Amino acid sequence: MAGWSAKLSLVVLVFGFASGSVAADEVCQHDCRLLEFGGHRVMWAQSAAGHPLHLTVAFIVHGSAAIGNTCGSIRRPSFGNAKRPITDADFTAAVSRAMSRWEAAANIRFELISDVATADVVIGAQLAPRGIAFVDLQTSFDDVQERHQIKRAAICLNDQVRWKIGLDTDPTTFDVERVVLHEIGHVLGLDHPSSRGHIMAFRYSEALAELTAGDIKGARHLYGAPPVTRRRESIAGKSGLN
Secondary structure, three states, X not given: OOXXXXXXXXXXXXXXXXXXXXXXXXXXXOOOEEOEEOOEEEEEOOOOOOOOEEEEEEEOOOOEEEEEOOOEEEEOOOOOOOOOOOOHHHHHHHHHHHHHHHHHHOOEEEEEOOOOXXXXXXXXXXXXXXXXXEEEEXXXXXXXXXXXXXXXXXXXXXXXXXXXXXOOOOOOOEEHXXXXXXXXXXXXXXXXXXXXXXXXXXXXXXXXXXXXXXXXXXXXXXXOOOOXXXXXXXXXXXXXXX
16 A cells, blocks of 8 residues: 545544544534534445444554555554553454444444455554554545545554553553544544543543443444344454464
8 A cells, every 4th residue: 555645634633633623513512523624524434224334444564554644654563662562462352342342332343354455444553653643534525415435544553652451540551442442433533522531532541441422422423323133243353463
């Protein structure tokens, strides 16, 4: 994947909004907020009625890929300063758990694949580390729906800060699952709500491990509720950093 081009490049920080307009949403009010740019919603194309939004996800395994203005080039994560060693299997499992939480919240399905070139969402570490994590969204404007349609997305982590697996009330280290859970919310089209106490809130906090009612409300407004009869399947281990 040599690079991305788009009519709109929307960039979202892990705990800050870097580009685009921020407008209050009538549906969310204070406990969630939907991404907007220029007064228009930013989201993935809706599937046929009743069918989930299906997103393929791939990890950067070999070399590097030029992604977007904020992520820049991304590579395979190393987590050299982790509180305890983080293996490839640990990282894949943490990301898979984060995806599963959003699957349980809304009509969304993630599929881990190995082909970075065709994946809807690419995950890796920043080649030039800064911040904690970022999301890059590649979008185009849908004139009929009057919204910015997400075409591809990337989550890039700064693997040089202190990471960990699991919450332990130490705010100087960052739990992979907790951060990726927040970042996936941005990938889906959620912004930071005006109120605190949500996974999608602006600041990293270990007070919450689960999506809140506000987080779920925002995702369901975009993609609908998950089918009650959906058979839960673990996506961990289907692909990853191998």
